């Protein structure tokens with residue numbers, strides 16, 4: 257599959273994304289109730305979502321960044337999660353919030369959940385993803401918080417890419433068949 261800018265259709269507008277980010281932040285603000293959080297942004301896809309989300313949080317926030325990859329230049333997961341950079345500080349006793357762009361097969365989410373729990377005794381652990389493609393799930397994981405459920409289409413924009421392209425779009429788009 258090749259995706260050209262001309263073929264893209266808006267799935268969620270800038271305004272819809274903004275509203276949704278605020279909704280998620282409200283839930284997180286309630287849950288953490290002023291307690292410090294370490295927000296871990298899963299690069300590269302979650303960068304714009306994380307940037308917008310943390311600005312709506314009203315507790316003290318530390319940001320960390322990790323980089324995983326499973327896709328390469330294809331539009332389906334390779335089935336293997338590759339930890340490109342997973343250097344994290346000591347998270348023992350911390351409220352850990354993972355921020356992801358999309359949960360698809362669930363392999364990346366599962367990898368991250370296992371990694372955190374194997375290495376640290378955290379105070380709390382939450383997994384937050386802007387999008388949830390439940391229909392393509394291969395392993396049994398669910399995000400604690402998610403913005404929109406999407407069906408089995410490849411989406412780009414607002415951080416999500418196709419072979420490195422379209423991350424800078426203000427909206428989420430898909431290719432109409």
Ligand code: IMP
Pocket residue numbers: 301326327333356357358359360361362363364365409410411412416417418
């Ligand atoms: P999973 O491990 O299969 O759940 O895939 C998770 C990662 O694949 C996400 O963090 C995204 O970076 C990427 N991904 C999955 N679906 C899409 C999509 O529709 N568009 C762009 N990237 C996607």
Ligand code: MG
Pocket residue numbers: 298299300301302356357358
């Ligand atoms: Mg990602």
